[in-house]
Amino acid sequence: MPISRRLSLIVLAAALAGCATTRAPLSTATVGAYRETIDLAGKLSVNYIKDGKQESLSGNFTWDQAPGRIDVSLASPLGQTIATIAVTPQGATLTQANRPPRTAADIDGLTQQTLGWTLPVSGLRDWLQGYALDAEGKRFAASPANNSVVTKDGWRLRFVSWQDETSAQPIPRRIDAERSAAGDIQDLAIRIVVNPAG
Template identity: 35%
Template sequence: MTPSASLKSGKVSSAIWPSLFSGQGLRRRRAWLCAGAAALLLSACATPQKISGLGEGPAFERAGRFALNVSNANGQREALQGGFAWRDTGRLLVLDLANPLGSILARIDVSPSSATLTRSDGRIEQAPNPDALVEEVLGSPMPVRGLRGWLQGQVGDSAVSELKKDEEGHISGFTQDGWRVRLSRYDAEGPRLLQMNRSDTSRDISVRLVVDES
């Protein structure tokens, strides 16, 4: 189901929830996707359906919930919460991002040469890589390229420091590409809890992923 079809299905009205991909981004407004007070827990968000019907043979798949929090140097705090579905064939990656009730708000398609975002209203944006695209839309980084390895309990090709493993030999922590990463709650596919943090001169960024399905 395409993002626009999902929103038109009647599962949830787009007027109820502020769009995660309205183009305003975290820099322009505070966008809480979970209903209620700002302290609402990540567990209240629904997990979107798995991505299917895309061909390309076997793929690594995960689905769950995310929370993105930013603490700015001026004292302002901003946050987004929602659900995600992930399908990675090794060559092609598809990432769906959803509102708390599980309706798809946007899809990111990643090929070896480009990344494309399709918004719920059908508008399309492109960037050289998915990290640049997510930051352009959200106003804050999310390490999509790194997650291709991290979701499978791997560290990828770039330099790694502070590598740690748990008692079972799983990678449990490291620093890579400016992100401090903690992996835990492993199943046969990889970690089911990922905590990622980074800091720069103007803000502290925290991204938390909880995997519900594989």
């Protein structure tokens, strides 16, 4: 895999992990359904325009979340581990094979250091569980009947499919996120597919 594409995947993994310390408080209406500890795996694909050129990439991820820490592992489509990222309130660390770890005070600093621009995906920690902050800063709980929202930071989210549509608060299976611009990236589109639980 070319280095620029590998770096883009790493930055995307860093962005995935970027919500460890930025999540807004939950409303009392959603506290019961929200889980502080989750272990997920899935696939992601990204399409965007940079310097006038259409780019795309894809990979697999694992997401291990506990109170105060998120660990993300990103692998190529063939299963080769590309990077691991750990995010805690004290900072963020990116580890790649045969390279010294990179650290920064926060995930935004780490993405800036890694690629030269910041890809903020604040909120993904909530998105993976079907929540978001809408354009007015109010807590949005997605459902099969109410599956799209524009977030406070400008993402257009659509919760496309669900693990179990009949549960009281279904867990997303596929999430599509789009944004017109993020730094020098244009027309950014991310598709996240979470593997079925169990």
